[in-house]
Amino acid sequence: MTTPLIIPLPGNDAxxxxxxxxxxxxxxxxxxxxxxxxxxxxxxxxxxxxxxVVFIATLDHPDPKVLPLLFAADTARxxxxxxxxxxxxxxxxxxxxxxxxxxxxxxxxxxxxxxxQAFDSLVTVDPHLHRYPALGAIYTIQCxxxxxxxxxxxxxxANVSEPVLIGxxxxxxQWVSDVARRAGADYRVLEKQRxxxxxxxxxIPDLHDLKGRTPVLxxxxxxxxxxxxxxxxxxxxxxxxxxxxxxxxxLFATESDAELKALAGRVVSTNTVIHPSNAIDVSAAIAEKLxxxx
Ligand code: R5P
Numbered sequence: 001m002t003t004p005l006i007i008p009l010p011g012n013d014a015x016x017x018x019x020x021x022x023x024x025x026x027x028x029x030x031x032x033x034x035x036x037x038x039x040x041x042x043x044x045x046x047x048x049x050x051x052x053v054v055f056i057a058t059l060d061h062p063d064p065k066v067l068p069l070l071f072a073a074d075t076a077r078x079x080x081x082x083x084x085x086x087x088x089x090x091x092x093x094x095x096x097x098x099x100x101x102x103x104x105x106x107x108x109x110x111x112x113x114x115x116x117q118a119f120d121s122l123v124t125v126d127p128h129l130h131r132y133p134a135l136g137a138i139y140t141i142q143c144x145x146x147x148x149x150x151x152x153x154x155x156x157x158a159n160v161s162e163p164v165l166i167g168x169x170x171x172x173x174q175w176v177s178d179v180a181r182r183a184g185a186d187y188r189v190l191e192k193q194r195x196x197x198x199x200x201x202x203x204i205p206d207l208h209d210l211k212g213r214t215p216v217l218x219x220x221x222x223x224x225x226x227x228x229x230x231x232x233x234x235x236x237x238x239x240x241x242x243x244x245x246x247x248x249x250x251l252f253a254t255e256s257d258a259e260l261k262a263l264a265g266r267v268v269s270t271n272t273v274i275h276p277s278n279a280i281d282v283s284a285a286i287a288e289k290l291x292x293x294x
Pocket of ligand 1 (some may be wrong): 095168169171172197200219220221222223224225226227228
């Protein structure tokens, strides 16, 4: 068996180094740059022939990243790689999982088809599964999913006194209940109505029995940040101390992190997406799943 070649796409060097160490892989190099007209130049500086090639590419803000990734996967095959694996700690395009209005693209399905055609297998962390029971519902390749829940629970148990976990909406119950059980804490779920990409309303149930506890808002994704911000605002208005906000994937698509920080006791995330709030390292959990594939 040959040593797997681990190749980061730009911005993914730290995780690539951790995985090289954890799975005894070899670090490979890909040269990329943009031509003056914006098209991508790419060259393998390490020969992928007869190797298992593992590309590391987290897929927040995905559109400029995806075409180079597909070029890399296809070129690896053309140059003789025997297996092409994608490690995408954040897997994009999972939330448009339904045609909400006539004529809309169900981008989760199209994106899954593209990735499934380009790669033999995929490792990711807590993909946003709402209407799909598992990645296998739309991905046709082998998928390994690492779970951040044990790590979030460990961080909360070690850093928050008298926590009560709060999910901002019904979709979050799956994460929050699991994290709460592992942290030995109570949990509650709020109600959310979404009126637009950056417009949500949060309704709080009766939480008077939890006064004096530290609220810990837990969600899988912070995107525009409105969900966490509105939930934190409502909790403070109810007389709770500033909540600790914990997310798996810190997209912070707009500059909402400052607004959230002003409301929260602390904002904490895993390093699936590089962000100043990163405090929980998922590289060992990813390495364990990658090891199964290679
Ligand atoms: C719901 O679909 C997700 O679990 C998150 O609650 C959502 O993506 C957060 O989005 P935003 O930060 O834009 O409110």
